Amino acid sequence: MEATGVLPFVRGVDLSGNDFKGGYFPENVKAMTSLRWLKLNRTGLCYLPEELAALQKLEHLSVSHNNLTTLHGELSSLPSLRAIVARANSLKNSGVPDDIFKLDDLSVLDLSYNQLTECPRELENAKNMLVLNLSHNSIDTIPNQLFINLTDLLYLDLSENRLESLPPQMRRLVHLQTLVLNGNPLLHAQLRQLPAMTALQTLHLRSTQRTQSNLPTSLEGLSNLADVDLSCNDLTRVPECLYTLPSLCRLNLSSNQITELSLCIDQWVHVETLNLSRNQLTSLPSAICKLSKLKKLYLNSNKLDFDGLPSGIGKLTNLEEFMAANNNLELIPESLCRCPKLRKLVLNKNRLVTLPEAIHFLTKIEVLDVRENPNLVMPPKPVDRATEWYNIDFSLQNQLRLAGASPATVAAAAAGSGPKDPLARKMRLRRRKDSAQDDQAKQVLKGMSDVAQEKNKKQEESTDAQAPGGKVRRWDQGLEKPRLDYSEFFTEDVGQLPGLTIWQIENFVPVLVEEAFHGKFYEADCYIVLKTFLDDSGSLNWEIYYWIGGEATLDKKACSAIHAVNLRNYLGAECRTVREEMGDESEEFLQVFDNDISYIEGGTASGFYTVEDTHYITRMYRVYGKKNIKLEPVPLKGASLDPRNMSGLAACAWSARAMSSTPSPGASMPGAPSARPWPRTDWHSPRLGEEEEGALSTFC
Template sequence: MGSAAAATSFPLFLLVSTLIAASTPPSSAAAAQTPQDLLLDFKASLQDPSGALSSWSRSAPYCNWSHVSCTSATAAANATVSVSLALQGLGLSGELSAASLCRVPGLAALSLASNAFNQTVPLDLSRCASLASLNLSSAGFWGPLPEQLAALPALVSLDLSGNSIEGQVPTGLAALGSRLEVLNLGGNRLSGVLHPALLRNLTGLHLLDLSGNQFTESELPPEIGEMSSLRWLFLQGSGFAGAIPESFLGLEQLQVLDLSMNSLTGAVPPRFSVRFQKLMTLDLSQNGLSGPFPEEIGKCLMLQRFEVHDNAFTGELPAGLWSLPDLRVIRAQNNRFTGRLPEFSGGQSRLEQVQLDNNSFSGVIPGSIGLVRTLYRFSASLNGLNGSLPDNVCDSPAMSIVNISRNALSGTIPELRNCKRLVSLCLAGNGLTGPIPASLGDLPVLTYIDLSSNGLTGGVPAELQNLKLALLNVSYNRLSGRVPPSLISELPAVFLQGNPGLCGPGLPNDCDDAPSTKHRGLALAATVASFLTGVALLAVGALAVCRRLHGGEPSPWKLVLFHPVKITGEELLAGFHDRSIIGRGAFGKVYLIELQDGQNIAVKRLVNSGKLKFRAVKNEMKALAKVRHKNIAKMLGFFYSEGEVSIIYDYLQTGSLQDLICGPKFTVGWKDRVRIAMGVAQGLAHLHHDHTPQVLHRDLKASNVLLGDEFEPRIAGFGIDRVVGEMAYQTSMASDLNYKCYMAPEQSCAKNPTHLMDVYSFGVILLELVTGKPAEQPASHDDSVDIVRWVRRRINVADSEILDPSISRAARQGMQAALELALRCTSVMPDQRPAMDEVVRSLQPLCFSVHPQTPLPTEIALEP
């Protein structure tokens, strides 16, 4: 039946074209062409601004060329050679033509991923008769998915993910049959219904990825369940609706099943997972699934991640789930699960996260929770848990987040001296009594404490002053006594209301009964109250995060992520403390936050952002996040509340260019300085010339140039004016004295910003690299704090040392050329400055002179 379906679905024109191609004899000229000739013809159709393919020449065998590899099946002299081209991430563009490429004998693998072709998928790729692997992911392709690719007789892997492919998946691809093992179409714009004939014939697939498309008004095709060889199935975020087909029970080889972020409804089929003995990841989150979850999941002995949050599941979580030997993550929050939490398997468990918020669990918290040595997050707010808080709740050396708020806990808060990695403790809305343990002040990284709405007594421990707290909420308890003054004056968020017995500055009771002092205290209290009001406004977002987890009013905080990052709004907020600050700029402070999985992120917390609407901010952030280039910092997402926006970036360990230049000794060699200059120029050129619409940076400076491995630069902080608005942007710029060294002379009086203002800023950075001096000189340094004026006053003075004397004299010629280019970029007259694409061309000879054997950083290499 499968072969018959394939034959009927194979378009007639494909059969005809294949027969014609097979029967047409090659011309004598084509027959005379060697593989070298054919590859050089293919190269001629490409634009290779970085010279990545410069080694392709007739002077060397093609198997020795860069990005070309050859293998032979046997050692015989006339053995067939298998050729692979790995051209990913080289910044290639142009009108790609594969006519000559497909005539290369033995071409088995072709990767053009992460380039910038900006065209439809070439139809002549269908002539590559020996091609087994074709990877065109994230390469700027658009238009329909060519049915002609079905004519590739040897194709085993097809990856077109991360492009702008649109329309319906053509039925003709069914002709690829059981030999196709990988079909990755994720992250495109596909729509329509998947034809059953297509899926019935692709029975050999090991990986099927249709995620991030919009198969509107389409149910999950039951034919997928017939793909018995599937190991990885990614269908998340593709608009699928309806029930999970029972045929999926036949996918016995599955290792990863991701159906999240769709509109699926109904119950999970009975015996679901009973045959999934190899399943490692199950993600059904963010759907509308209901009913009890099948007990058979407890037999999936290889399961590592169980994510079913944000559905409507009822009944108890399967008992066998908790004892699975390799389970790391349980995320079941925002369902209707009931029952008691079982005892953990102690030292045998490998659990890292347990999130059960907003369900109907009851009973006590398992006493074995502290025996799980790998557990770093336990969150079970908004349930009906009772009894006391176990003494060993965070005996795990990894425990960082405990949130058991809005339950029915009673008794006292135990001493938590072993919680050395605890960052966040949220016990609000219970029936806890007794004092706040003073030992909390000994926990080295505790930054977020919410004990509100309990029955706690005694005072606010002075030991809490030892902590760098982002939030302390002890409101609505029965506390009394003097509040340590530093807790009020230094905290960004402190909530003490609802405790009539507390006294101190700014509180109704000022701790002093003397009439004259009390009179003076009223004035002081009014002043402090005004201060606290301002502090409270800044802290409303912090309180709202915990309120969202406890129930109550919807939180005004919103966390939007464009890339996979394991962080919550609560964790992000907890990271906003002085010890985490790694930079300050016109728009606010930059924080370094280490996530639980070891990843580091940099968060720019914007000030003067006004009353920004979430929808407007999200639209601008999404547009900026689409700017992808190897020299542009990856924007991971943003954190929003009314009046404040924080941008999340990927953190680079080396820090910023400013850190390097202003360090104790700027010892970076000329070769790496040229690499930095070229990378910054290429990233800026991409913003100005390659990205549509054009993006102006408007805040380019050394602190916004982040450095990765081997000093590969990435530009951060671009386009913030579009987020905060022009008025807030101008206000912030006027307050940043450090930025004025990078500001073009016309910027203060021009009506509209231009790309030439960014060119001026780049010129200042180039001067920093050439001279080895920061743009802002110390006030005692000669008579100028502006490096542009410092250089111009010395340029015509004999024996004046401008070029960094620490650089070898062998590099002086290149440094002099860079100095002349920097002076052009910082010309007082804007029309005398070069555009950034011209700057890139001017820097290329300098790169070749110091990197003769190394491919250049690419001008338009998109970030994968």
């Protein structure tokens, strides 16, 4: 390959898994002068190869899982080096050179799983550091000056060390997004620095001796904190500061001593994963049913029984995993089987006797673990009960007998339903006919007779219009369909394959919506929804809906209804188009989207033209002349007011005392058609010195 001249153009090489223990390292690597990244993981290296000095453009170097005891060598001579990953080696304090921290571009340093007992010296000089991982070492203290310069850190992992305190300068890490402190004996650390880290998104404090007294009272300022791990601590209840996190999505409180949950958990409206395993819980509050976005709930190894699970747990419609192994459950609430998205149900090591019959209706279940429940009897699978409705006695006597009525009541009901008298029925009909002799009744009967006769006449005339096979066509089949071309709106393959197709009304025309946006409706738009499926006979069938947004304009509402009918005519479907309005959708429509629709503010532009208001330009004229009145435009300012003449601004006229003869407002205006005079009622003529504030404010 060297002979071909390719090596100088190589940008990255992964040599992981090769054996370089014997000091052999390919010399051709130094010919890769344009190399940007190099991976030497699990290669048995004991020292850094000399060939690295030729890689002046190297940016990323990974030497993990080797036998390195030192990083001394050519690293400091690589000016473009950005990332050094040397985890899982045998590095000690003296093995980390000080000069690598003078590299201007160094932003990633991973020295985890080594033998460091203190932070590398001169580490505070790496002012551009973004990612720092010193986990799984034996570091017992952090220098105070470390975080004075490293203020741009985004990721900091100090887990599994021997830290007993944290420097107060950590409050300067205002850009930090991930902080991992697992496995440190921080009993006396109050963590007062946390509220200042406003950009924090992930906080892991597993096995750090947390109690109610050494946690901040409030974390309300951490509006981005979404992932919190407080497992393996000494908490007896949920810390109050967790209830103030507005964006909390994942919370791990397993392996604590929590005995109860507060009703305040309903504030976790965004929580998707909640782990409460290995605690002392005996019951769950009903407020947990308000966590509408909860997907994973872990309750293993507690003291829960049937009464400890709320009956409304079925309201967790997004629940996918429910684990309650090693508890005291004899039964589970039937509502739990109404969670439509439940995929994993783990109930092993309980005292289960049986399960609800609705367990058979969990269509998405993938894992059902009920092992080590010796008394468990699975419920029988429900049979089809349609045949049970045949040969049912719906008589009054039988229904009264089933309702527990007395024999006398049953006998009286039987006596009251004796044989019918045809003669009495005929007499009743005759009296009813004789009593309907008023004019209005006659007109109604006559109209009905005329309609019936006309219908019979049409049926006799259409005997020749019969369908193949001798069957008479229905009335709707005899209607002539409009001869319209729908090809510019709908393609030929529409409705030919089972599935869902959605159009959005835009500028009077339906526009196809991508599948990724199905179920997401803009409040100011209208949509047409086509569901194609195979009926029992294997033929294509359709359901057509048109959805109206709450803020939709009139043109979109009308076009959605019109094009829904056009779609039905184009497919030749016999179904009707169903109108669905925002916030009042039918259950059939919601089932099309598995009860998962969302509304988004906004919408496309309306197809109507926008009418702009006419803007009038304000002008002022000077009126002069005695016999022949003339107008002359003048600038719109106070200096244009001449005491010898008269001026007009819109419907306001200004006249001066010095005028020898003031032209009358009723005088003819030159240039106007037929010299029509100005209406006197539209004028207001203040004299000189009597100007009104409103009339002169225009000139200010």
